[in-house]
Amino acid sequence: MSHASDALRKTPMTMIEALRSAMDVMLARDDNVIVYGQDVGYFGGVFRCTEGLQAKYGNSRVFDAPISEGGIVGTAVGMGAYGLRPVVELQFADYMYPAYDQIVSEAARLRYRSVGDFTAPLTIRMPCGGGIYGGQTHSQSPEALFTHVAGLRTVMPSNPYDAKGLLIASIENDDPVIFLEPKRLYNGPFDGHHDKPLVPWSKHPMGEVPEGYYTVPLESAAVYRAGAQVTVLAYGTMVFVSEAAALESSIDAEIIDLRSLWPLDLDTIVASVKKTGRCVVVHEATRTGGFGGELAALVQEHCFYHLETPIERVTGWDTPYPHAQEWAYFPGPARVAAALRRAMEA
Amino acid sequence: MSRSEHLRLHVPEPSGRPGHATDFSYLHLSPAGAVRRPPVNTAAAATADLARSLVRVLDDDDKAIGPWAPQLEADALRRGLRAMMKTRIFDARMLLAQRQKKISFYMQCLGEEAIAIAQAMALEPGDMCFPTYRQQGLLLSRDDIPLVELMCQLMSNEIDPIKGRQLPVMYSYKRAGFFSVSGNLATQFVQAVGWGMASAIKGDTKIASGWIGDGATAEADFHTALTFAHVYRAPVILNVVNNQWAISTFQAIAGGEGTTFAGRGVGCGIASLRVDGNDFLAVYAASRWAAERARKNLGPTLIEWVTYRAGAHSTSDDPSKYRPADDYSRFPLGDPIARLKQHLVAIGAWSDDEHERVEKALEAEIGAAMKEAERHGTLADGRVPSAASMFEDVYKDMPEHLRRQRQQLGV
Ligand SMILES: Cc1ncc(C[n+]2csc(CCOP(=O)(O)OP(=O)(O)O)c2C)c(N)n1
Numbered sequence: 198m199s200h201a202s203d204a205l206r207k208t209p210m211t212m213i214e215a216l217r218s219a220m221d222v223m224l225a226r227d228d229n230v231i232v233y234g235q236d237v238g239y240f241g242g243v244f245r246c247t248e249g250l251q252a253k254y255g256n257s258r259v260f261d262a263p264i265s266e267g268g269i270v271g272t273a274v275g276m277g278a279y280g281l282r283p284v285v286e287l288q289f290a291d292y293m294y295p296a297y298d299q300i301v302s303e304a305a306r307l308r309y310r311s312v313g314d315f316t317a318p319l320t321i322r323m324p325c326g327g328g329i330y331g332g333q334t335h336s337q338s339p340e341a342l343f344t345h346v347a348g349l350r351t352v353m354p355s356n357p358y359d360a361k362g363l364l365i366a367s368i369e370n371d372d373p374v375i376f377l378e379p380k381r382l383y384n385g386p387f388d389g390h391h392d393k394p395l396v397p398w399s400k401h402p403m404g405e406v407p408e409g410y411y412t413v414p415l416e417s418a419a420v421y422r423a424g425a426q427v428t429v430l431a432y433g434t435m436v437f438v439s440e441a442a443a444l445e446s447s448i449d450a451e452i453i454d455l456r457s458l459w460p461l462d463l464d465t466i467v468a469s470v471k472k473t474g475r476c477v478v479v480h481e482a483t484r485t486g487g488f489g490g491e492l493a494a495l496v497q498e499h500c501f502y503h504l505e506t507p508i509e510r511v512t513g514w515d516t517p518y519p520h521a522q523e524w525a526y527f528p529g530p531a532r533v534a535a536a537l538r539r540a541m542e543a
Numbered sequence: 544m545s546r547s548e549h550l551r552l553h554v555p556e557p558s559g560r561p562g563h564a565t566d567f568s569y570l571h572l573s574p575a576g577a578v579r580r581p582p583v584n585t586a587a588a589a590t591a592d593l594a595r596s597l598v599r600v601l602d603d604d605d606k607a608i609g610p611w612a613p614q615l616e617a618d619a620l621r622r623g624l625r626a627m628m629k630t631r632i633f634d635a636r637m638l639l640a641q642r643q644k645k646i647s648f649y650m651q652c653l654g655e656e657a658i659a660i661a662q663a664m665a666l667e668p669g670d671m672c673f674p675t676y677r678q679q680g681l682l683l684s685r686d687d688i689p690l691v692e693l694m695c696q697l698m699s700n701e702i703d704p705i706k707g708r709q710l711p712v713m714y715s716y717k718r719a720g721f722f723s724v725s726g727n728l729a730t731q732f733v734q735a736v737g738w739g740m741a742s743a744i745k746g747d748t749k750i751a752s753g754w755i756g757d758g759a760t761a762e763a764d765f766h767t768a769l770t771f772a773h774v775y776r777a778p779v780i781l782n783v784v785n786n787q788w789a790i791s792t793f794q795a796i797a798g799g800e801g802t803t804f805a806g807r808g809v810g811c812g813i814a815s816l817r818v819d820g821n822d823f824l825a826v827y828a829a830s831r832w833a834a835e836r837a838r839k840n841l842g843p844t845l846i847e848w849v850t851y852r853a854g855a856h857s858t859s860d861d862p863s864k865y866r867p868a869d870d871y872s873r874f875p876l877g878d879p880i881a882r883l884k885q886h887l888v889a890i891g892a893w894s895d896d897e898h899e900r901v902e903k904a905l906e907a908e909i910g911a912a913m914k915e916a917e918r919h920g921t922l923a924d925g926r927v928p929s930a931a932s933m934f935e936d937v938y939k940d941m942p943e944h945l946r947r948q949r950q951q952l953g954v
């Protein structure tokens with residue numbers, strides 16, 4: 198069998214395995230790729246995304262970091278300035294705040310302020326989102342805090358195939374990339390029905406992942422489900438929640454999985470909304486100042502004369518993420534279905 | 544000048560991993576009674592030796608020896624022992640409840656009980672602790688915090704005092720001098736300094752006690768806390784619980800290799816001690832020393848407590864994946880409960896029978912409290928604080944947008 202067909206042979210993978218495979222491929226292809234973060238070395242990460250990589254590539258390419266998110270990103274900026282391509286893990290997105298200054302003031306603007314003399318080609322991975330009873334410090338979706346910052350790329354995959362292809366594309370990209378991993382999707386396409394057993398990725402077509410190198414380009418959205426009646430703009434876990442809502446409401450929704458939040462694939466969005474004339478925006482993050490507001494504004498700017506009904510937003514409530522009331526907080530299929538119905542009225 | 548040498552990255556490694564035993568000589572122990580006890584008004588720089596050696600009181604014959612041996616009545620020691628036993632039994636019972644899915648998550652302090660409990664005994668009412676998730680001993684050493692209430696927090700049930708908002712163990716007890724536990728590491732350490740500064744600003748007599756793990760000392764907030772505590776001579780005890788591990792990460796990755804965490808205090812101009820955290824008497828004595836300094840306007844004291852995280856990091860963790868499964872049995876500082884017990888037996892203030900009796904009584908008390916707590920529901924049976932309550936306390940008064948959102952949820 199030729200090398201190329203080997204690389205394209207598909208294997209069932211969870212999202213965790215797909216992410217690990219992406220780092221494995223890039224560590225093998227590029228000596229400048231370095232992977233580190235809290236517990237990622239010997240142990241392989243609390244979600245096991247880097248399991249086995251230290252044994253394979255040695256501890257000067259894959260290693261544990263002190264518990265200092267600011268230190269992890271700050272050193273990554275320095276390594277980037279040297280010419281490396283650090284891929285760092287922050288254990289939870291909820292713990293990125295000590296790194297925020299290094300991300301916003303440094304990584305995001307280094308190219309601009311030095312006119313490209315120095316750059317920060319980092320990939321900052323972090324698990325995000327709720328659904329695991331993690332309470333307010335293991336559940337947050339802080340994507341809007343990144344999409345608001347000029348110079349950052351913000352990416353969020355919804356399935357193993359995209360996760361691997363997008364992570365490879367992010368590592369190869371010369372800009373700093375915030376790579377948000379919806380942890381509730383690590384083991385299967387969770388659709389918000391927390392009382393039902395999770396379907397594993399091995400039973401989902403997007404869980405079939407090529408073993409070798411491939412990319413999913415940044416700034417490209419996917420039409421996850423084609424439909425005629427209403428466009429749903431979603432990303433991460435909300436892609437599957439929206440799919441469940443469409444099925445349960447029998448509304449023929451076109452679900453667009455943004456994949457790259459910013460910069461984003463506006464053409465795919467505009468083409469869909471112009472076709473359906475209706476739009477529902479869904480995210481798990483808090484509502485006010487959320488990325489959904491930006492999406493609604495873009496749709497309004499580009500599709501105003503095609504809209505039949507007001508754009509609907511389904512989001513987390515404007516509260517910290519609670520522990521016990523997780524499912525009252527989480528924007529599940531029932532809330533999305535209600536928004537689809539409202540969008541279909543008139 | 545030679546430019547030929549290739550640079551190498553140094554990544555610290557523990558000596559022990561699954562399959563080969565840890566060489567604990569890296570701990571550099573001092574014999575019991577060997578370390579001097581300076582007067583409380585000692586200069587910070589003059590504690591450099593104390594930040595490298597190890598204050599210990601209990602010797603191998605279970606006797607309390609040396610200048611740090613505290614003058615504690617047998618009664619107080621028995622109370623301390625009982626509180627440690629209570630904490631350990633409570634932890635074991637809650638681990639079981641987690642396996643039974645009555646609580647979603649738990650963190651025990653197995654092997655570290657002496658530190659929070661002896662320090663609690665060295666503090667005064669009104670002092671404020673800023674703990675991590677592993678200082679349940681501060682609460683369990685008190686008689687005014689009902690066990691049932693703690694369990695209701697752990698089960699996030701209908702009468703959870705913090706209304707299901709936080710993960711289990713993230714208690715908040717202002718009335719017991721226990722600051723609301725944050726999930727974000729290290730943030731509380733600098734807040735403890737601020738609380739102490741406030742007490743000084745107001746001419747009060749209360750002091751603060753900040754807590755942090757070895758791993759979390761890598762956060763900027765730890766270093767900032769040291770700077771502020773030193774600059775303003777804040778009345779605060781800065782506790783670093785070095786239990787050798789931060790999840791899977793050995794303490795050398797937090798910067799413990801070839802130096803000590805106590806040494807950082809000296810570097811910042813803070814009087815610092817390194818103390819056997821599994822020696823109840825040493826913990827009490829060092830805590831008293833630090834508290835007295837704080838109360839006499841002599842400023843902060845940093846104490847590194849050398850101990851060992853005997854259990855898993857949390858119920859989500861499996862330590863046999865990254866350290867020898869029998870590592871704790873080789874840890875040279877032993878078990879704090881066994882050590883205090885043997886000391887009490889040696890001085891004729893305790894017996895195996897009494898120990899067994901107390902153990903049984905505590906098991907019964909904790910079992911009964913659990914039954915009572917379960918009557919108010921568990922996370923698993925869905926009897927949790929109302930969804931409507933989720934919108935409360937975001938602000939003092941609920942703004943219009945939250946009222947609207949609550950209405951939209953239909954609760
Ligand atoms: C800012 C932040 N980063 C990461 C974490 C995840 N985390 C929780 S506990 C822990 C290890 C802490 O170890 P240590 O400070 O030694 O305390 P120990 O658990 O040993 O008591 C980590 C990394 C967190 N809670 N907050």
Ligand SMILES: [Mg+2]
Nearest residue numbers: 756757788789
């Ligand atoms: Mg620790």
